[in-house]
Amino acid sequence: xSYSTKFSSKNVRQTFIDFFExxxxxLYVPSSPVRPRGDxxxxxxxxxxxxxxxxxxxxxxxxxxxxxxxxxxxxxKCVRAGGKHNDLDDVGRDIYHHTxxxxxxxxxxxxxFKEEACAMAWSLLTEHYGMSPDxxxxxxxxxxxxSGLPADEETRHIWLDIGLDRILPFGLQExxxxxxxxxxxxxxxxxxxxxxxxRDASPLVNxxxxxxxxxxxxVFMQYNREADGSLRPLPQQSxxxxxxLERLLAVLQxxxxxxxxxxFSPLLxxxxxxxxxxxxxxxxxxxxxxxxxxxxxxxADHVRTLAVCIADGVSPGMSGPELVLxxxxxxxxRFSTEVLQAPQGALGSLVPTVVQVLVSLSVFDVxxxxxxxxxxxxxxxxxxxxxxxxxxxxxxxxxxxxxxTPVAWSLHRNLGFPLDLLQLILEERGLQVDQVLLxxxxxxxxxxxxxxxxxxxxxxxxxxxxxQYNLHNGRYVFPECTAAVKALFVGQQQVxxxxxxxxxxxxxxxxxxxxxxxxxSHDQGYLSRHDSPDVLYPVEEVxxxxxxxxxxxxxxxxxxVGDLLHLHLDQAQRLxxxxxxxxxxxxxxxxxxxxxxxxxxxxxxxxxxRLRFDFSIKGSLSTTQLQEVQRLVEEAxxxxxxxxxxxxxxxxxxxxxxxxxxxxxxxxPVRVVSVGVPVAELLDGHTEGHHSxxxxxGTHLLRTGAIEDLVVVSERQMMKGVSRVVALTxxxxxxxxxxxxxxxxxxxxxxTRTASFSSSSSSSSSSRRNDAQxxxxxxxxxxxx
Numbered sequence: 001x002s003y004s005t006k007f008s009s010k011n012v013r014q015t016f017i018d019f020f021e022x023x024x025x026x027l028y029v030p031s032s033p034v035r036p037r038g039d040x041x042x043x044x045x046x047x048x049x050x051x052x053x054x055x056x057x058x059x060x061x062x063x064x065x066x067x068x069x070x071x072x073x074x075x076x077k078c079v080r081a082g083g084k085h086n087d088l089d090d091v092g093r094d095i096y097h098h099t100x101x102x103x104x105x106x107x108x109x110x111x112x113f114k115e116e117a118c119a120m121a122w123s124l125l126t127e128h129y130g131m132s133p134d135x136x137x138x139x140x141x142x143x144x145x146x147s148g149l150p151a152d153e154e155t156r157h158i159w160l161d162i163g164l165d166r167i168l169p170f171g172l173q174e175x176x177x178x179x180x181x182x183x184x185x186x187x188x189x190x191x192x193x194x195x196x197x198x199r200d201a202s203p204l205v206n207x208x209x210x211x212x213x214x215x216x217x218x219v220f221m222q223y224n225r226e227a228d229g230s231l232r233p234l235p236q237q238s239x240x241x242x243x244x245l246e247r248l249l250a251v252l253q254x255x256x257x258x259x260x261x262x263x264f265s266p267l268l269x270x271x272x273x274x275x276x277x278x279x280x281x282x283x284x285x286x287x288x289x290x291x292x293x294x295x296x297x298x299x300a301d302h303v304r305t306l307a308v309c310i311a312d313g314v315s316p317g318m319s320g321p322e323l324v325l326x327x328x329x330x331x332x333x334r335f336s337t338e339v340l341q342a343p344q345g346a347l348g349s350l351v352p353t354v355v356q357v358l359v360s361l362s363v364f365d366v367x368x369x370x371x372x373x374x375x376x377x378x379x380x381x382x383x384x385x386x387x388x389x390x391x392x393x394x395x396x397x398x399x400x401x402x403x404x405t406p407v408a409w410s411l412h413r414n415l416g417f418p419l420d421l422l423q424l425i426l427e428e429r430g431l432q433v434d435q436v437l438l439x440x441x442x443x444x445x446x447x448x449x450x451x452x453x454x455x456x457x458x459x460x461x462x463x464x465x466x467x468q469y470n471l472h473n474g475r476y477v478f479p480e481c482t483a484a485v486k487a488l489f490v491g492q493q494q495v496x497x498x499x500x501x502x503x504x505x506x507x508x509x510x511x512x513x514x515x516x517x518x519x520x521s522h523d524q525g526y527l528s529r530h531d532s533p534d535v536l537y538p539v540e541e542v543x544x545x546x547x548x549x550x551x552x553x554x555x556x557x558x559x560x561v562g563d564l565l566h567l568h569l570d571q572a573q574r575l576x577x578x579x580x581x582x583x584x585x586x587x588x589x590x591x592x593x594x595x596x597x598x599x600x601x602x603x604x605x606x607x608x609x610r611l612r613f614d615f616s617i618k619g620s621l622s623t624t625q626l627q628e629v630q631r632l633v634e635e636a637x638x639x640x641x642x643x644x645x646x647x648x649x650x651x652x653x654x655x656x657x658x659x660x661x662x663x664x665x666x667x668x669p670v671r672v673v674s675v676g677v678p679v680a681e682l683l684d685g686h687t688e689g690h691h692s693x694x695x696x697x698g699t700h701l702l703r704t705g706a707i708e709d710l711v712v713v714s715e716r717q718m719m720k721g722v723s724r725v726v727a728l729t730x731x732x733x734x735x736x737x738x739x740x741x742x743x744x745x746x747x748x749x750x751x752t753r754t755a756s757f758s759s760s761s762s763s764s765s766s767s768r769r770n771d772a773q774x775x776x777x778x779x780x781x782x783x784x785x
Contacts, residue, residue: 012129189220295336329347480568537556593632612727
């Protein structure tokens, strides 16, 4: 029997479910949506166990159906793009990475354990899928003396009793699974497959070789990792297994590449039909042919992810999962239009094929045409930015790589170009981004550097001084902050001293500077030496990474660890940002008041010059609605209400009526910002008189009156279902209002004169022509204004 029938993706998936449901009495639970529900720690569901975390953590509501789960089976939709598990940059470069994939899994919650799990897995693979035992290898946990963990000899003996002798020991990194820094964990046993066979492939297991791949991971949760790092036995032992459908199909359909299976081949054929390139060749190589095949894989993978995510309610947007999906779409558009030379709209035309291939997964609850429409609208918007960016790159390409790097960084920050996309465009022109310079432009530390800081005992930055300001005689006073240098970085390299002329990241023990986060721009200002007040270090950027605040500084003078510095804020810039952040909260409240409580924030940015706010809406705001929104904000400003803030345990904050949150990971305790009513009263259920209450780490005014004025200067639809409002505050708002009144008077005058011109029948044709030309010129001037 050919793989197209017995081992088609539909039959392989169903065989897995039937095996556990019918033969071993597991409950089939449908896949959860790719957007996690009630789990702000994840951008997307990235593993089969995500929806069952409450059971594993012992936090499941005893009244829920989930509390009765004992044996469970499903095939979970997973997306690994962004966050801790991110395969996006690898997609296309090899033949097995994906941003969207299916994880078939089986679970036991306090029911069976190791022996039954191993026996079931072996039976399914060898008896039902017909795999040759000679090609299968298993690994088990070899123990870790430093952690006090013994080797998992129990699992090794189970496999020996089953009749397998290729059993390999591995350490913590490969064969001990942990959910996070704390929580359920335990040893695991992985099943690997040798694509070639007829040899001893033991040396290739866990080496990343495409010839020997991991198929199935059996996790035995026996311990709980405590906050102090210790391990305690769990009162209930569980099993969590994960078998990737794409890799399994490659084995069963006798393919070396996931992209050669029936999950992808119809899609690759369709891409060939709509492109101007030859058919997919499966090559992973430098040069034009390798780049074309890479584009095939990128487009095929990304359109699957787009279709599934949009079907699950995640559309390309400006923050969180939406921002990741926006990056995926832009990457797919670029490869489709530039490398594969497909016409605009080709990406959306692939969606029906995706639906046809994945229909048995039952993921598409929305019309295919709706998904195509969202992809087409976003593609159209990005192509204009792409063309502009490519023109800039072409103009700067003849210059040195040192010059191209700041250009690439500017395109990334200002036009939303993903850095990996920019690097690919430059590589195709024989150019490279200077990674050292790029590291100096970026204000981030990688995971290894952050771990090193913790090992050195360097505490997270005390950020409380950024909130320490007050009103005195109607003026805002920002006390001076003094801090010690705890660490210095040039790129990712930690150094003890920085020489004059070097650009570096400065980590202080405390800071009054606001790091860019939550949509608010970072503070500006400078640092001065305690022992030499005239020695100044301008602060170009401030960012936060893993609890550490980093100040990007061009060091005109030497700087070393231990130096004592005074921090000087640009107070006008800070105050302007504070006014606009408070105004943004009022604007959000006003939009919900006018459009309804289901209006959701889809992103925002607060800078010293203007604010923007993105929100969900069908269509666009009418002029009447926009005027009402602005009126409500103006009333709140005139009322000069007090702005309250307070740190509250997250569980308590979520009980506040009308609390607004966005899809972010919030700390615990969390900062609550309320306009009009003290936070303590909100926690007691009192809401009368308040305009806004949100979880927010930003800096805010102490009273709304200091906003002075707010004027919406533009409103436009950014993409289907998402609109953007841009507004000014303070003196610029008043100037915009005055300019608007002048323009309105000029337009009214033009209307009157045009009506008079149109009704005149006595003027000569020459006179009427001159009047028309003059009016047209004035209309043109007004349009320019």
